[in-house]
Amino acid sequence: MTALRIGVLALQGDFREHLQVVSSLGETAVPVRREDELKGVDGLIIPGGESSVMDKLSRTFGLAEPLKEAVASGLPVYGTCAGLIMLADSILDGMAGQQTIGGLDVAVRRNAFGTQRDSFEEDLEVPALEGEPVHAVFIRAPVVETVGADAKPLGTLADGRVVAVEQGNLLGTSFHPEITGDFRFHEYFLAKARARASS
Numbered sequence: 671m672t673a674l675r676i677g678v679l680a681l682q683g684d685f686r687e688h689l690q691v692v693s694s695l696g697e698t699a700v701p702v703r704r705e706d707e708l709k710g711v712d713g714l715i716i717p718g719g720e721s722s723v724m725d726k727l728s729r730t731f732g733l734a735e736p737l738k739e740a741v742a743s744g745l746p747v748y749g750t751c752a753g754l755i756m757l758a759d760s761i762l763d764g765m766a767g768q769q770t771i772g773g774l775d776v777a778v779r780r781n782a783f784g785t786q787r788d789s790f791e792e793d794l795e796v797p798a799l800e801g802e803p804v805h806a807v808f809i810r811a812p813v814v815e816t817v818g819a820d821a822k823p824l825g826t827l828a829d830g831r832v833v834a835v836e837q838g839n840l841l842g843t844s845f846h847p848e849i850t851g852d853f854r855f856h857e858y859f860l861a862k863a864r865a866r867a868s869s
């Protein structure tokens with residue numbers, strides 16, 4: 671089986687961790703900072719970081735429109751934390767003028783857990799993934815406040831709040847699987863990329 675070519679948006683945030691995860695799973699990982707680096711990728715990961723900065727940089731570097739086109743073309747895209755915010759059709763508590771790439775029919779609230787719970791960890795039941803609950807690490811994390819008709823929740827906190835969603839080839843998590851050593855979400859995403867590459 672030939673390795674997939676997976677781009678990781680490398681404008682800002684913890685893109686290095688995702689590049690390492692993709693390589694450790696046997697695929698080819700490529701940092702994406704320019705439009706031409708998006709060409710020929712079988713999937714794209716948008717990392718955690720600061721979504722308002724990522725938004726500004728993507729517009730400054732002329733990547734915002736190509737990213738929207740990539741999503742519209744059906745490219746598999748996985749966003750973690752700030753990356754989930756970038757994929758959301760609407761943001762609550764965004765910075766003034768903050769825009770997103772969109773694609774996921776959800777409204778996401780930034781920094782939803784407030785200062786007292788800036789970072790926390792919780793085990794999540796994720797029925798779509800086999801095996802144990804997913805140990806999820808949240809860092810100034812967003813929450814999916816509204817899931818539209820086209821999107822589907824994949825994982826919820828014990829209090830019922832949605833922190834993982836999917837919609838066709840798009841996948842988003844509020845938390846950071848790239849730092850826990852449990853890469854089932856990455857594998858779930860790579861399966862979408864593999865299916866598309868071989869279709």
Ligand SMILES: NC(=O)CC[C@H](N)C(=O)O
Pocket residue numbers: 717718719720721722750751752753755780781809810811812
């Ligand atoms: N760990 C993260 O990616 C934090 C997200 C950040 N709070 C934002 O609004 O973009």
